[in-house]
Each structure stands twice: as C-alpha cells, then as structure tokens.
Amino acid sequence: MKKEWPLWEVFVRSKNGLEHRHFGSLHAADAEMALENARDVYTRRSEGVSIWVVESKYITASNPEDNGELFEPAQDKVYRHPTFYDLPDEVKHM
C-alpha cells in the first residue's frame, strides 16, 4: 500500500466503573474503521465494554526534554503525595 492510513490511538474501558485506558494504536482510513479494527485487534476476548478511538495527530504530547520542569519539582515535596493514610483493602484500582 503506497498511501498509509492514518494512525489512531485506542482507549478501552475494561469494565463499567473503570476509566478508559490506552491500549495501543492502529491504522485505519476513518473513525468507523478504527473502531472495528480496535474491536478486532484489542477487544476480541471480552477485554472491554467501551472503546474510544482518536486520531493520533490530535494528541498533544509533552516533550521529553521538558520532563525536568514538568515533573521533577514535585519529587522533594512529600506533602504533595497523599501517602499519609492507610488504604483499606477493599478499595481497589488505586
């Protein structure tokens, strides 16, 4: 194929109550085909209850060179992390 189909990112919610998570990416000519391809590539074995697809070009990503200013300042401020209480065992998916 000379003309490549655009790339799409696939997000799948594995069950009700959970958030959609990034599963991977695939090629498709349009949104409808992207959904069907996502079903075939990622959710054929009952992995999900809902699929989102978005064309990869619409995702704005942070630049790895900016990692310092974006992420590292938090590291020396433990009070910014909610770690000072015990999580009950019953609470899952945290």
Next chain:
Amino acid sequence: MKNQDLYKYVLGVADNSLILGQRLGELCGHGPNLETDIALTNIALDLFGQTRSYYQYAAKLEGNGKTEDDVAMLRLERDYKNVLLVEQPNTHFGHVIARQYLFDVFHYQLMTALLNSNDETLAAIAAKSIKEVSYHKRFSGDWLKRLGDGTEESHEKMQEAIDHYWPYTDELFDMTESDVKMAAEGIGVDVSEFKESYYKEVSDLLEEATLEVPANPYFKKGGKEGIHSEHMGYILTELQYMQRTYPNMTW
C-alpha cells in the same frame, strides 16, 4: 444411526463454516494490512468455534466412539455438504469480501431462524453464534460499501467480484431431502423462505455501494449434494493432511 436426517442436517450447516473458515485461515499473514489480517483470521476462528459445536453434536449422533475430529477431518469429498460459494478461492481482497458478505447475510438469517429450533442443541449453538455472525456481516458489508463506493479501481474490482460470486448465491436456498424433513419437524429451517429477503437486503447494500445487482441467467450448484468444484479437493488435501498422515495425532 437413528437419526440420519438430523446428522445430515447438522453437517449441512456446519460444513459451510468449516470450509469458509479454512479459506479465511489461508489468509493468515497475507491480509492487506495487519488490522484486516487479524479481522479475517478472527472471523475464521469464530467459524471454527461454531463448527466445532456442530461436529461434537454430529459425532454424538453418529455414535460408535466417533469424535468431532473424525467428522471434521476424515470424511471424503462427497460427504462434505457445504455450498459451492464458500469453497471458492481467495483471488483478491475484493473476492474475499464479496464471498464473505454474500454468505454472511444468509448465515445471519439462518442463525436467526435456528434460534427457534425444537432441537435444543441447535438452538443453543445459534444463540451463541448469532453475535459473531452479526459482526461478520457488519465487517464484510462495511468493506463492500467502502470498496464499491471507493476509487474507480476498487469499484471496478468489487463489481467484478460480485458478478463472479452471484451465480453461487441461489444454492444457499436449495433444500436437500434431509433439510425438508428437518424443517417439517421444526428442527431445521426452511431456507427457501428467506430467498426474497436475502436478495432484497443484498441488493439494497449493493445500491448503497454504488454497485449493480447482477442479472444472472444461470446459477451454479451442487455442493449441498456433495458435488463440489475442483477447488474442494485442494482444500481437503491441506485440511486433512495431518490426520491422514499421522492418524489420531493430537496437539
């Protein structure tokens, strides 16, 4: 065997899925791209899963310690009752899609009707299969529209594929002697009844795909009676190779 007609009926339904699955399986690693390759082999696996349930049932009906593998792998060509449509070669992607869609519309109608079978096993298999078959029809129908209403080249190829397979569609609605008996008992389905709605549904989609409905003066048939096209022998040679070469092998 006590119920010869039921046995034959089950094989008539099952063999279509086996042979079409085998044809789609040949495309594994050869699809036009990764996503479509996976989709086609998924459909093949769905069909094999369905056919397994039927063959397990057929083996039970046959008795004598026969297994699903005997039924699937060790019959002679004339004992396979699939329609000619499903044994036709893959040729190109347009052909794969045309063959699939023309079968899927029929398959969906058959499964819908089989849900009401008096035979619990057949009704249960239909209930399990219908979601898969519904997806197959969506997949092949979408591709048919894309290619028919796509570029000039894809339109031309898709029309050629539809014209090529059209003569095989009429056989889908033929009733064998066992089919008639089973339909009368409410176990099987009278497929001749869907003929009109089948051609209506297919014609509507072809129109949407900007394709012409072929006006066909003659139809090819024979598979349901075990009289196959020259392709069938090659399919069985590959399908049966392991069991013929290493009898009773398992893995």
